[in-house]
Amino acid sequence: MAQRVSRVLIVGGGIGGLSLASALRDRGLAVDLVELQKEWTVYGVGIIQQCNVVRAMADLGLVDRYLDAGFPFEAVGMYAPDGRLLAKIPGQRLAGPQYPANLGISRLALHTVLSGAALEKGTAVRLGTTVERLDQDDAGVDVTFSDGTTGRYDVVVGADGLYSRVRGLLFGPGEDGEYRPRFTGQSVWRHNFPRPPEIDHLAAFTGPDGNAGLCPLSHDLMYLFVTSEEPGNPRMPADQLHTLMRDRMKGFGGLIGALRDRITDPAQVVYKPMEVLMMPAPWYRGRVVLLGDAVHATTPHLGQGAGMAIEDAVVLAELLPQDAPLGDLLARYMERRYERCRFIVDSSIMVGEWEMARRHDVDRIGLVKKMLEVTAQPV
Template structure:
């Protein structure tokens, strides 16, 4: 049975959903509220389960070509001494366990594939109303157009409009007390792994091409302040002033305010239903995680594959949406809670977490089939 599907949100989760459903023969329309479809220019970690998921989506060759592969995570003490190098399991033979990739490059891979598979992409459009009559969902859009769809997928992020429309009593994102700063830098020639530096200020270095790596820095930010662009580089340098010498030295290259990406960290897990009738949610819309285990995008991509799989198994769309949530809940709950535990440990709001053990446990968990 071919379904007519509306995907709300043109980010990683939404595009993965478009690809997974289009490959099953469904007709997909993606709407994205940003008329420029812009993506901030720093990188993202995609770990072994994502490499496997990209193979399942049929985009692995493009994905690997646009990325930098590596097979380990190195854990450093705050003083810069390495305490562990943790091998990552390869889940696709002949391919790296993990990759770092620029977000624009990942967007190009996914968007290009979705369009080649026939997905329609409409920019600068949002949903105005939804009405599920049990046989289809009638949708009116912000541009006053309308349509009827067999399924609507809300992949519209942590502040999901669709979640608010169909699950108004569901959990909402909560600021953790911590924020993340990101900046691109020239890659050190010996950087062949993700390097994480523990401490109240957490730092990571991620290779994403032969030429580039990016630095992420997690810091306490009481009161959830919002900073102007002017002065962001200086603020980021201030945040790493007490880190190890190698991090401070790299910080001297953080000079361009406009290239600093600053984001407050929010966490959320919808513990009840993830769907209502023919409208279903995925990714950050139902399980927004902090980046401490590098699995936010990975969980959304896996969601897309499982949703397409369940829709193939069960022709009852509403029932397939429930089965999708049943398959995904425990895995996503683990990632959200384990990531928050690291975050709260860094903030002194919970017991400190041994990063090498948390990382090893995560790799073991995500290596399991989805």
């Protein structure tokens, strides 16, 4: 008979790790979570949660508190640079008819929901700590932590992001550094604004050199994002971020253009180079498994990065407590996640390449519809 998983270590207290912790506690597993940050702060402004993510949050049992913390909306609008509406793509209410199709939520609000649930359910959280060493045998994993303490677990989950320590311990850099993140050539700029009534949906604008969008986050707040090509991944001076962001918006009219001159404080601009990684299968070795950005970091072009991490957590939480050999369970995790995540990563990268090549003969609306069709399928 297979040894049931009863004690799990999660490395990383971001969206994927916290989602998994909450779901495993619901199933009665003991969960320790370590997070490298000493202060559990959140980077960024807002996040788009599409139909499949709302469904995943329902699967996690968190959808009601989650919806209360954000702004529900039904459709995605695709616009020309001057603000003309090109198409409005309705979402699907995948979580059930009583729930909205999509949600915009601030990253701080999402972190508050997920961390609050994980702690309330009894997750043992340690901040300022990560793993130093992993030693596996057939029955478990001996972990040495960065503070010198040790522990033994049935399973270790690396949910520690793009520059995952766990991935490095398991797989190293790969051949020619293939397991290291790659800069795509683009970056994204974000800024919060008061929300006007007409931004009651995700509004995506295709520009001459990049794209922009507006996403509602609450009754009175929205965020603006703009993508730009940044050859060589230059370091941007922190005191000039407002000027640089305005410069990247000069090809837009309409509401995007009107917002440009309201960007006056560099401290309110969040700038991030786009880095990607798609790890080949399998994403596990023995009793250690990876999820989220540690294995499939994508660009924001399709708004699915965090969603894929949450879906990973849903699937792992369903599989790990089952009475079956762990290798079989992790193989099923790969079967359910690999192609779906690869589609999102590849498609998102392709949109960025279209932008950098100034391709205006492509069917971006069609790709968004295809993405919604793929992600509407069960996880």
